[in-house]
Amino acid sequence: MLALARPLGPDERIDADRATAPELARLPRVGMALAKRMVAYREAHGGFGGLPGLDRVPGVGPGLLEALSAHVSFSGGSGADDATPEPPPGDARAAAALAPLSATTTGLLPGTEASPAQASRLNLNSANAAALDALPGIGPARAASIVQYRAQHGPFQSVDDLGRVPGMGAAAVARVREHVAVP
Numbered sequence: 001m002l003a004l005a006r007p008l009g010p011d012e013r014i015d016a017d018r019a020t021a022p023e024l025a026r027l028p029r030v031g032m033a034l035a036k037r038m039v040a041y042r043e044a045h046g047g048f049g050g051l052p053g054l055d056r057v058p059g060v061g062p063g064l065l066e067a068l069s070a071h072v073s074f075s076g077g078s079g080a081d082d083a084t085p086e087p088p089p090g091d092a093r094a095a096a097a098l099a100p101l102s103a104t105t106t107g108l109l110p111g112t113e114a115s116p117a118q119a120s121r122l123n124l125n126s127a128n129a130a131a132l133d134a135l136p137g138i139g140p141a142r143a144a145s146i147v148q149y150r151a152q153h154g155p156f157q158s159v160d161d162l163g164r165v166p167g168m169g170a171a172a173v174a175r176v177r178e179h180v181a182v183p
Contacts, residue, residue, distance in 0.1 A: 013073045014055055017047035028067045034059050050074050052093040056136040061171055121181035124162070137175040142167050156182045 008014070016024065024035035028029070032056075041057045050066050054072070098171050122131055123180045124146070132143035142165075149165040150156065159180055162173045 008071055013071055015075050017042065017049070017075050021026045027071055029064055030068070047075055055175070058137060058139040061137055061175065063117060063163070124159065124180050124182050125150065127180075135176045135179050137172055158182055 006026070008028070014023055014027060019039075021032060021035040021039045024030055024038050024048075025032045029036075030038075037059055038054070038057050042048060045056070048056075051069060051072075053074070054060055054068070055062075055065055094129055122135065129140070129143040129147050132138055132146050133140050138146075145165050145167050146162070153164075156162065159182055160173065161182075162168050162176070162180075163170060
């Protein structure tokens with residue numbers, strides 16, 4: 001247990017696809033709460049497979065990824081760039097996040113086809129809090145803020161409008177930009 005309490009050595013790396021929460025907590029700027037979120041996310045979605053997969057964990061952002069890059073390795077191979085993982089049975093949030101978007105969700109008129117880019121993006125003007133919560137760096141509080149802002153101010157005109165939502169800074173908008181759309 002003493003080994004888990006000490007910081008990492010300069011050349012020591014932790015396999016983020018297999019490490020326990022106490023092992024992950026040894027990483028720079030990663031406390032036990034974030035380490036537990038990493039493990040829970042990995043259990044729900046499969047291995048990270050690389051830094052982009054790790055970026056999908058709520059609470060992980062560009063600055064932390066930079067600090068971790070020299071200290072983590074990935075052996076899982078089922079990360080963000082691989083096929084969409086199957087959600088665990090009974091995990092409604094994960095199932096909603098991984099489900100294909102319908103014409104209503106993408107904001108397309110019935111009978112029209114979505115381009116591949118549109119079909120893979122979440123519609124900011126119709127997504128519910130659970131779907132928004134599944135986006136990288138968006139937790140329940142930010143998801144609720146987005147829904148509340150949209151209810152008070154009307155539909156978003158562009159993805160950049162997310163920057164007006166309380167709690168959504170430029171980094172958060174940049175992190176979700178490729179995952180959302182405003183039709």
